Amino acid sequence: MFLQRTAVAVARRAAVAPALRRGIATTVVRRNAVPDQPKIKTLKDIKTEEDLVGPGARPGTVPTDIEQATGLERLEILGKMEGVDVFDMRPLDASRLGTLDNPVLVRSAGEEQYAGCTGVPADSHNVIWLRMDRQRPVERCPECGSVYKMEYVGPQDDGHGHDHHHGWEEPKTFADYVKPEYW
Structure with missing residues (x-):
């Protein structure tokens, strides 16, 4: 009688345990394993301003910060992902x-x-x-x-091709009247 109960208990555990392990293992999905996911550029891949435009989200999903960020915000996020303080x-x-x-x-x-x-x-x-x-x-x-x-x-090079800014002149301050040797 005792051996019968033990054999039934072992059989139940053996039948249930693999099903549980299998169920948990199949629910874990790696983000990089999604086939239609666009590749996120790294900080070293950024060469021009066009590289600072995110790929956007897939249809029907909510975009993450890295998918929707553009410009300086994208540069800052990419830097933080690599441990670089861009600013x-x-x-x-x-x-x-x-x-x-x-x-x-x-x-x-x-x-x-x-x-x-x-x-x-x-x-x-x-x-x-x-x-x-x-x-x-x-x-x-x-x-x-x-x-x-x-x-x-x-x-x-600031890209303008000139140093003056359309006739604007900086206002004079007290420092303009101090002799250079006192600086």
Whole structure:
């Protein structure tokens, strides 16, 4: 009697266990295994602006961020997927006072860049926003005297073919009247 019950219990477990394993294994589908899924370009594949347009979603599905993102947003997402901070969002070095000989460098890929100075040591005064551009890359905080310098890392040719912007002239500031040797 005891052997009969044991044999029935073993038979039940053997019949049910493979079915359960098989059912779970067939429900797992890898995203890359879908045959009509467009290939997502990597960061190193981006060469032109046309490469920054997403493939879109398949008909009848909701697109993910990587499928629908375009332009700079797509570039940022691709960079984050590969562990690259495309826009270099690290805070500036606030552990030292920037001097004219050794300024705090602010990287910029654009024509101008704003930097917020909170003083040395950090948070010793309210945020003062300093504006730097390619013609005037050095700026000094009026509160603490820390010097910041814009390091341009963008393309050398702006595509316009000229340096002036349709007659616009930057307004003069006090810095225009300071002798260069005092900078």
